[in-house]
Amino acid sequence: MQPIDPLQYITNDLDALKRAVYAGVRWVQLRIKDQTRDQIRPIAIEALQFCKANDAKLIINDDVILAAEIGADGVHLGQTDMPATHARQIIGPDAIIGLTANTLEHLQQQHEFNATTQTINYIGLGPFRFTQTKAKLSPVLGLAGYQQIMEEYRNQPSVPIIAVGGIQLEDLSDLFQTKIYGVAISGAITNAPNKQQYIQQLKQIIASHQHPIIPIT
Secondary structure: OOOOOOEEEEEOOHHHHHHHHHOOOOEEEEOOOOOOHHHHHHHHHHHHHHHHHOOOEEEEEOOHHHHHHHOOOEEEEOOOOOOHHHHHHHHOOOOEEEEEEOOHHHHHHHHHHHHHHOOOOEEEEOOOOOOOOOOOOOOOOHHHHHHHHHHHHOOOOOOOEEEEOOOOHHHHHHHHHOOOOEEEEOHHHHOOOOHHHHHHHHHHHHHHHOOOOOOOO
């Protein structure tokens, strides 16, 4: 199983990506919407080169072809994107594949699918709260939603569950009590006046709560 970082950063901006990596982020999802592959490609290439030089992983959102073409560390797929089995054929056996889920049914379907195919490396579950960084937002789960879903899901072997969507530093302790594996954060890191200090605080809280994942066998 590919190692999955419990602190992930999502951005559509190359400069923001560089600042976050300089400040200590080691996993970035480049999520650029409403642009063509040709427009995104040079940004993705520069982002990948920068991440490799700074010991960080780069995940490309949605575009499996681009991720495979530039040799990105992986791809994150939404509910309406290419099936994970097809993505695996394109991106290869060693790349990371993440999927999006919004409900317990999504998680269970992906768990059952992965138990057979061994295709998925992590699942992004959300959104936690309303966020302006994503159009066509799925229904907001809130803490109660995570508690309910994870209570049902955590007793079975699972891929890592990453909470996502408007998450702030003060949310982490309660979220990790639900037994999620990690968090994906965008705006809170982007807007932090002292990114290095903020990221260090995030990592400290995560380290104090994180639990091991039971790998699927």
